Amino acid sequence: MKVGLLFGSFNPIHIGHLILANFMATNTDLDTVWLVVSPQNPFKPSNTLQHEFDRLHMARLAIADNPNLGVSNIEFSMPKPSYTIDTLTYLQEKYPSYEFVLIMGEDNLPLFPKWKNYERILEYHKVYVYPRTGSITTDLPDMPGITFVKAPILDISATFIRQCIREEKSIKYLLPDEVAEYIKVHRLYL
Ligand SMILES: Nc1ncnc2c1ncn2[C@@H]1O[C@H](COP(=O)(O)OP(=O)(O)OP(=O)(O)O)[C@@H](O)[C@H]1O
Numbered sequence: 001m002k003v004g005l006l007f008g009s010f011n012p013i014h015i016g017h018l019i020l021a022n023f024m025a026t027n028t029d030l031d032t033v034w035l036v037v038s039p040q041n042p043f044k045p046s047n048t049l050q051h052e053f054d055r056l057h058m059a060r061l062a063i064a065d066n067p068n069l070g071v072s073n074i075e076f077s078m079p080k081p082s083y084t085i086d087t088l089t090y091l092q093e094k095y096p097s098y099e100f101v102l103i104m105g106e107d108n109l110p111l112f113p114k115w116k117n118y119e120r121i122l123e124y125h126k127v128y129v130y131p132r133t134g135s136i137t138t139d140l141p142d143m144p145g146i147t148f149v150k151a152p153i154l155d156i157s158a159t160f161i162r163q164c165i166r167e168e169k170s171i172k173y174l175l176p177d178e179v180a181e182y183i184k185v186h187r188l189y190l
């Protein structure tokens with residue numbers, strides 16, 4: 001089984017993540033895509049970060065009706081911040097017969113050479129990159145094993161959604177209704 005792993009803060013999950021993950025699961029050689037919710041990205045401040053259990057719950061709500069996608073909370077029981085190489089190693093030990101492919105949006109690529117043991121990630125795993133606006137991917141070191149997937153560009157981000165909520169603007173259609181309702185009921189991101 002070939003499993004794509006989309007690591008992210010999902011703060012909150014939005015249709016960009018969902019279209020990306022579904023596209024990878026249905027238009028590439030991947031059998032399924034798991035969204036791995038990271039408690040703490042080593043490179044991101046935590047001041048705007050919603051509690052990890054809220055982010056996990058929203059991710060589960062968002063993919064509930066999609067058999068192509070799964071959600072993993074594997075990093076919740078691992079040391080923080082969440083280093084992807086450690087999670088990949090752990091998952092590979094847990095599921096030795098699976099092939100794990102790392103999925104990322106193009107915006108993550110310029111900083112990828114600064115990730116913990118990124119060369120080891122490339123040695124053991126393929127990486128599929130989804131295009132994203134505003135990403136500068138020139139002057140990167142030669143990174144074999146990276147595939148750029150041709151797919152529709154989705155100009156949407158969690159930052160924009162958090163800003164809409166703060167400014168009391170509508171977030172309808174930017175994320176699934178169930179997630180919007182959860183955010184409203186629990187008064188998140190205000
Ligand atoms: N619209 C998008 N197009 C392509 N990739 C995306 C998009 N949104 C998120 N991703 C990718 O999904 C993964 C998780 O992203 P993340 O949870 O940080 O979302 P985000 O919208 O970038 O959040 P934020 O705005 O808070 O930085 C990353 O690899 C990111 O590049």
Ligand SMILES: O=C(O)c1ccc[n+]([C@@H]2O[C@H](COP(=O)([O-])O)[C@@H](O)[C@H]2O)c1
Nearest residue numbers: 007008009038041043082083084115116
């Ligand atoms: O392993 C690393 O050194 C590393 C450095 C930066 C980011 N990451 C991971 O990349 C993922 C993308 O994060 P985010 O916040 O952009 O959704 C998230 O799972 C982080 O833990 C991992």
